[in-house]
Amino acid sequence: MTQYTNTISTFELLEKFPTEESARHYFEKKLWDNKPKCPSCANQTPTQVYHHPSRTGLYRCKCCQTQFSVRNNTVMHASKISLRKWLYGTIFNRDCS
Numbered sequence: 001m002t003q004y005t006n007t008i009s010t011f012e013l014l015e016k017f018p019t020e021e022s023a024r025h026y027f028e029k030k031l032w033d034n035k036p037k038c039p040s041c042a043n044q045t046p047t048q049v050y051h052h053p054s055r056t057g058l059y060r061c062k063c064c065q066t067q068f069s070v071r072n073n074t075v076m077h078a079s080k081i082s083l084r085k086w087l088y089g090t091i092f093n094r095d096c097s
C-alpha cells in the first residue's frame with residue numbers, strides 16, 4: 001500500500017521560493033489572501049509604499065496612516081530574520097510534526 005505525503009524537499013523549496021520577494025508573496029497570500037489588511041483598523045485598501053529596496057512590502061493604511069507589512073501581528077514582527085528563513089522554518093517544522 002502506497003502512502004502519499006504532502007511534503008516538499010529542500011531543493012523544491014529553494015526552487016519555489018528563490019527570493020525574499022517570493023517568500024513575501026507566499027505570506028501575503030497565506031495571511032491576507034493577497035488583500036493587505038491594516039493591523040490597526042482592519043482597512044483593506046492600503047497604499048503600498050516603497051522607501052527603500054529592502055522595505056518592499058511595506059504598506060500604509062489610507063484610513064489611519066499606519067505603516068505595516070505582512071510581519072505585523074505575527075511572531076515575525078520584531079525579527080530581523082528574512083521571510084525566506086521564516087518560510088523554510090515554518091514548512092520544515094510543519095513537515096516534522
Ligand SMILES: [Zn+2]
Nearest residue numbers: 038041061064
Ligand atoms: Zn488603518
